[in-house]
Amino acid sequence: MLEVACALIVDGDKLLLCRRHPNGSQGGLWEFPGGKCEPGETLPQALARELKEELCLDLEIGHHLGTSEHHYGNKGVRLHGYHCRWHPQAITLTGSHDRYLWVEPGDIELQTLAPADLPLLRALIRQQGSLPNNGAIDRAGHST
């Protein structure tokens, strides 16, 4: 299992998503920024490092939201989601992603999201008690 940490970065009612570069694994899918944990690192340390490397962001890692497991072919990913509060600063994509987007959780097109991220998105929506805007996710966080 790959241990991966990702950030659910919230600014008001918007959440930050990044699109994986088309040439990589899960290319073209949207995800929460983050990456693999290296030996000797804690998950929050790995996440702070990845946010800096991939987006040039300096953010405080908040509390653990949940963990999701998904198997992509022969590769298993254990994705640990952390809340992060946004502090205004420049976002610079350094190569892992080709786009970023601030979006309301209820507006996310679920089929364009990396599958491992779905349970974390649902957990966030449950916690925020946000209502769907387009019927893509019902109030309990289930896709329709």
Ligand SMILES: Nc1nc2c([nH]c(=O)n2[C@H]2C[C@H](O)[C@@H](COP(=O)(O)OP(=O)(O)OP(=O)(O)O)O2)c(=O)[nH]1
């Ligand atoms: N960073 C991040 N990775 C995710 C998410 N959802 C998800 O399935 N993943 C997967 C994609 C990758 O297989 C792995 C994270 O690896 P990484 O971000 O360091 O990317 P990488 O290109 O080096 O990964 P890989 O080629 O070795 O698969 O977890 C997510 O929300 N954020």
